[in-house]
Amino acid sequence: MKFPGSVLVSVFLFVAETVTALYISSTYRSAGDKIWQSLTLLFSLLPCVLVQISLIFIHRDLSRDRPLVLLLHLLQLGPLVRCIEVLFIYFTAGKVEEPYVSITKKKQLPKGGCSDEVEKELGQAERKLFTHRSAFSRASVIQAFLGSAPQVTLQLYICVMQRNVTTSLCVFMSISLLSIVYGAMRCNILAIKIKYDDYDISVKPVAYICIFLWRSFEIATRVIVLVLFSSVLQIWTLPLVLLNFISKSPFPENIEKALSRVGTTMVLCFLTFLYAGINMFCWSAVQLKLNDSDLINKSQNWYCMAVYYMVRFIENSALLLLWYMYRIDVYMYVCAPLVVLQLMVAYCLAVLFMLIFYQFCHPCKKLFSTSISQGLLSCFKFLCYLCIPSKAPNKGDKFGAKLSDSSDMSEHMSGKAVEVQNGNPELGASSSP
Known part of the structure; x- marks a missing residue:
C-alpha cells in the first residue's frame, strides 16, 4: 500500500499558508493598511471555505451521520481531521481482516505492441485511501489557483509599491508559490489519470x-x-x-x-x-x-x-x-x-x-x-x-521566356539548314517550293 505522502504535503501547505496569511494580515492591521489587510484575509479565507466544501462533497458527509466531522469542517479544521483519518487507516491496514475486497482490472503499458490486462485486489482500506488522495488533490488545485495565485500576486504588488520586502513576506510568498506549483503538478497528474484511466500508471x-x-518557471514568470x-x-x-x-x-x-x-x-x-x-x-x-x-x-x-x-x-x-x-x-x-x-x-x-x-x-x-x-x-x-513566398511570374520573366523560346526556334531552324546542306533529300524536297 502506497504511503499517503501527497495528503501530508497538501495539509502542510494548507496550514502553513493559512497561518502566515493571518500573521501578515495582523501586521497590515498594525500598520493601518485596512485595504491590504482585507484583501489578504479574503484570499486566505475564501479558498479555505471552498476546500472544506469540496472535501465534504467528495466524501458525501451530508448524507452520512457524522455531526462531529461537519462541525470541525465549519471550524476550518477539516483537512487536519482528514489527515489524521488517513494516517490511522494507513497504519491500521492489514491488522484486521477486511470483510470483502473488490477486483479491479487495469491495462499495462504496451511492450512490444501489446498490452496485458492485470487483475488487482483492492481492499476497503486501500479504497478509502484512494478517495482521500483524490479529495486532497482536488482541494490542492482549489487552494492553489483560487487562493495562493491571487495571494502571491497581491503580496508581490504590495512589496513593489511600498519598496519594502520583509522576511515574513518572503516566507509567505515562497509558501504561496510552492502551493501554486504543487497545485499545477496535481493538475498534470489528474489529467494523466483521467485520460488514461484504463491503464496502470506510475509516475x-x-x-x-x-x-x-x-x-515553477511558467507560474513565476506569469506572476x-x-x-x-x-x-x-x-x-x-x-x-x-x-x-x-x-x-x-x-x-x-x-x-x-x-x-x-x-x-x-x-x-x-x-x-x-x-x-x-x-x-x-x-x-x-x-x-x-x-x-x-x-x-x-x-x-x-x-x-x-x-x-x-x-x-x-x-x-x-x-x-x-x-x-x-x-x-x-x-x-x-x-x-x-x-x-x-x-x-x-x-x-x-x-x-x-x-x-x-x-x-x-x-x-x-x-x-x-x-x-x-x-x-x-x-x-x-x-x-x-x-x-x-511563392514565385509568381512577372513581366521580366515573361520577356525572358519569350527570348528563350525564340533562341530555341532559331537553333532548330539552323539545325535543319545544316541537314539540307548535307544532302538530306526529304528535307530538301520539303523545303523546296
Whole structure:
C-alpha cells in the first residue's frame, strides 16, 4: 500500500499558508493598511471555505451521520481531521481482516505492441485511501489557483509599491508559490489519470522534477509580468483579468439525477471559474467540455497547447512592453531591459522543460499517436511554408521566356539548314517550293 505522502504535503501547505496569511494580515492591521489587510484575509479565507466544501462533497458527509466531522469542517479544521483519518487507516491496514475486497482490472503499458490486462485486489482500506488522495488533490488545485495565485500576486504588488520586502513576506510568498506549483503538478497528474484511466500508471521521480521546473518557471514568470503591468497601468488590470476569465461553457443536456438543477448549475459555474483561474496563470493540461457527460476532453491535442503557449508568449511580451513604456519612478534603479530579457528566458525555459517532459518523461508516451518532436517538426514545416513566398511570374520573366523560346526556334531552324546542306533529300524536297 502506497504511503499517503501527497495528503501530508497538501495539509502542510494548507496550514502553513493559512497561518502566515493571518500573521501578515495582523501586521497590515498594525500598520493601518485596512485595504491590504482585507484583501489578504479574503484570499486566505475564501479558498479555505471552498476546500472544506469540496472535501465534504467528495466524501458525501451530508448524507452520512457524522455531526462531529461537519462541525470541525465549519471550524476550518477539516483537512487536519482528514489527515489524521488517513494516517490511522494507513497504519491500521492489514491488522484486521477486511470483510470483502473488490477486483479491479487495469491495462499495462504496451511492450512490444501489446498490452496485458492485470487483475488487482483492492481492499476497503486501500479504497478509502484512494478517495482521500483524490479529495486532497482536488482541494490542492482549489487552494492553489483560487487562493495562493491571487495571494502571491497581491503580496508581490504590495512589496513593489511600498519598496519594502520583509522576511515574513518572503516566507509567505515562497509558501504561496510552492502551493501554486504543487497545485499545477496535481493538475498534470489528474489529467494523466483521467485520460488514461484504463491503464496502470506510475509516475517516475524524473517526471516530477520536470513538471516542477516547468511549472515553477511558467507560474513565476506569469506572476511577475502581471505585477509589473498592474503597477503602472492599474486601470487596465481588471479588463485583462476579465478577458482571461472568458470561457464558453454551454449547460450540459444530461444532468446527474443525484443533484438538482440549481446544484448542478452552481457546480458547473464553479468548475468554469476554477478552469479559467488555472488558465490565467498556467496551462491547465485538460480541455473542459461542460456539454459532455465526461466534462473533460480526453484526447491529446498538441495544437491547443501550442496555440496557448504562443498566445501567452505574445501576451506576456505585450504586457512587458507596456510596462517598459510607462514604468514609474519605482523602477528608477532597475535595469528594465535586463528584467524583460530574464523573464523571456525564464518563460522559454518553462516551455523547454515542458517539451522534455512530453518527449521523454511522460508515463504514457507509448500511447501517443504522434510525439511532441513530430508535432514541432510539422509546425516548423508549416511556418517555413508560410514564410517562403511563392514565385509568381512577372513581366521580366515573361520577356525572358519569350527570348528563350525564340533562341530555341532559331537553333532548330539552323539545325535543319545544316541537314539540307548535307544532302538530306526529304528535307530538301520539303523545303523546296
